[in-house]
Amino acid sequence: MFLLNLPINIKEQAAIERRRSEEQKRLSRIFNVKYRTIGIDKTALDEQVQERQYMKDLEKQRNDAFDREMIRNDLKQRLLEQEEFSEKRQYAQELNNYRLLYQKPEDSREWDLNDPNKWKKLAPARTSDDDPRLSLSSGQKFAGEDLQNSIRKKFQQEQLKNYFDLQTQVKTERNKQERLASLLYDYKQMELNEQSNRFEKMENECHRAIEIATRNYNEILARETKIRVNEQKTRQTEEQLAEIANAAFSDMLTESSTSVSDSRCHIMVDQWKGMSRDQLEDIRHQQLSQIAERQKRNDAEKSFDETWKKYSDAIAKQAIIVEQQIEGDRRKYNHCLANENKNLAKIQRERQDYLNSIVYRSAPAAAFYQQFNMTSR
The missing domain is CATH 1.20.5 (Single alpha-helices involved in coiled-coils or other helix-helix interfaces)
Structure with a gap:
């Protein structure tokens, strides 16, 4: 007789399952x-x-x-x-x-007819079975009456009120759960919005950094221009002051000739005949020197402006050259990428042609396929 209740070998069972898998x-x-x-x-x-x-x-x-x-x-x-x-x-x-305030029901003319408590305000026919108003002929006391009707109704109303309170509490708790779920959903949306705002802020900071660099470069150029303008204004002011001083203290205005001045250095108008030739030559010589100095200063400013313009043009040309180099590198990269894709397509096409023309050249018969898919070995 065979033993059917032998214990199972766990390792052997695991090996069998592994081989099956x-x-x-x-x-x-x-x-x-x-x-x-x-x-x-x-x-x-x-x-x-x-x-x-x-x-x-x-x-x-x-x-x-x-x-x-x-x-x-x-x-x-x-x-x-x-x-x-x-x-x-x-x-x-x-x-x-x-x-x-102004349309109270008790203020209407028909209130005595529409008063819902008018019967409550009337005295009851009897208050209890021991009411002294009851007599044999009153017809107010009968056998089988339910005198506990009001108490029972009051108890039922209290039960109904408790049931309504319980329903109200359940509904309030459900609304609270719904509000909590809605609040969690709003918090999640706020978190997503904050993440989106953070990405947008990072992008704005990058743009702002570029703008700051451009603004600093423009400020440097504006500062240099302002310094040059201030120096030019200072030179013009000094020249004007020097011209005013030369005009004020020159012999042309002071007329300091000794031949026409008295002991108190006062010019005698009746004896002054105008400036001499030497004085006129001196004034002319000073004017020519001032003209030459001004022409020299104008030439220096013009040379500085031309140098600055050449420097600006060189910077602009350098920027254009850099942009052209970047564009050329991009075109080279796109061209190399296109060539690489063409080479890959060519290799794939050659491989497919090889498979179609060499590997899968002869179509096997149906009997060839019947010997496969029978087992994995």
């Missing part, structure tokens, strides 16, 4: 016709994966932008709804206050 994997690899015959172009697959990932990221950015716009519109709608609700509530409150 390897056999299944081997069968999946062997029976995959596309993988076995064509192979895998890992470069093309990687490019496809990168392109798909780029499209996913682009779609995600687009969806995030739409989500942010939807959240902003939802917030605006909520604010408008809250404002409309507040206005309606305020209007209703004012209407109720007016009615409570």
Whole structure:
């Protein structure tokens, strides 16, 4: 008789399961016709994966932008709804206050007919079975009456009130959970908005750094121009002051000739006949020297301006040359990339031609395929 309750060997069972799993994997690899015959172009697959990932990221950015716009519109709608609700509530409150103050029901003429408590205000027919007003002919006391009706109704009303309170509490808790979920959703959206703002801030900082560098360069140029203008104004002021001083203290105005001045250095008008030839020659010589000095200064300023213009033109040309070099490097890179793609396409085409013309040249018969796919060994 066979023993059927022998213990299971765990290691042997694990080895069997492992061999079975390897056999299944081997069968999946062997029976995959596309993988076995064509192979895998890992470069093309990687490019496809990168392109798909780029499209996913682009779609995600687009969806995030739409989500942010939807959240902003939802917030605006909520604010408008809250404002409309507040206005309606305020209007209703004012209407109720007016009615409570100036349109009270008890002030109407028909209040004695419409008073809901008019029967409550009347004295009851009897208060109890021992009411002394009851007599044999009153017809107010009968057998089988339910005198505990009011107490029972009051107890039922209390039960109903407790049930309503419980429902109100459950509803309040549910609303609280919904508000908490909405708050968590708003916090998540705020976090996404902060992340988007952080990326936007980084981009703005990059632009700001470029603008600061450009502004510093322009400030340096403006400062140099301002210094040059100030120096020019200073020279002009000094020249004007010197010209005024020369004119004020020259012999032409002071007329310091001794032949026409008295002991107190006063010019005798009746004896002064005008300036002498030497004085006129001296004035002319000073004018010519001033003209030469001014011409020399103008030539120096013109030379400085030409030098500065050449320096600016050289900087502009250097910038254009750098841009042309960058554009040329970009064109070379694109040309090299295009050539590389052409070479890869050519290699792929040659490989495909080799497979079509050499490897898969002869088509096997049906009997050839019947000997395969029977086992993995």
